[in-house]
Amino acid sequence: MQASLEQLSQITVFADLETADKVSLQPQTQVQRYSKGEIILHEGDSLPAKLYAVVSGSIQVTKTATTGKETILRTLANGEIFAAPALLGNGISPAIVTAESDCKILTIEREALLKAIQQNPEIALRMLMVFNNRIQQLHETVHGLVSERAIVRLARLIQYFAAEFGTESTPKGEFLKDKLSYYRMARSIGISYEECVRLIKSLKSIIAYSRGGKMTIIDLKKLDAIASGAISPED
Secondary structure, three states, X not given: OOOOHHHHHHOHHHOOOOHHHHHHXXXXXXXXXXXXXXXXXXXXXEOOOEEEEEEEOOEEEEEEOOOOOEEEEEEEOOOOEEOOXXXXXXXXXXXXXXXXOOEEEEEEEHHHHHHHHHXXXXXXXXXXXXXXXHHHHHXXXXXXXHHOOHHHHHHHHHHXXXXXXXXXXXXXXXXXXXXXXXXXXXXXXXXXXXXXXXXXXXXXXOEEEXXXXXXXXXXXXHHHHHHOOOOOOOO
């Protein structure tokens, strides 16, 4: 199915394109539906020369070690682009991409994208900013795994999800709009499920956690202090 102008407008790097530019891209686009849990890309897949983007729903990017341990690299939602190697690298998927919820994925042929970039070079700058930010996030993740305590990594993960997916103010505190299950947190910061449960319990005066990954930040200042390494949960 070809993308609509509204769907193209939802992609961050195309948000400010003139309508005429979007119309010229349309014939080279395709939108495909995926069900929750369905694999969109397998690690090692040969990728067609296209731009990939999330139109609706959310996806999860994971890496599996030779030991079988799975690590969540990132979660992406509406408007986000992904699968950079399809455009800029060796054309091989470096990780597994799974539909975290029912979602729609938009693709644009590389040649059509290059033509659009010639007419509007800012598209390329926006794409480079996105990929550069992800490289920085990956660097911080690796650095944190090596040098930061698990509680600091956990606090930073909660901060990231609050900023990335938003919160809703409630009488109890800031409720995270996206769910953070124990499994998801553990796999994101490189700890065991059991350790994650223990750490969440140690933060009971700072966050409220309930079944299904629902989380409310009760004390944002203390969470920020833990994330910076200034205090521990007991302080």
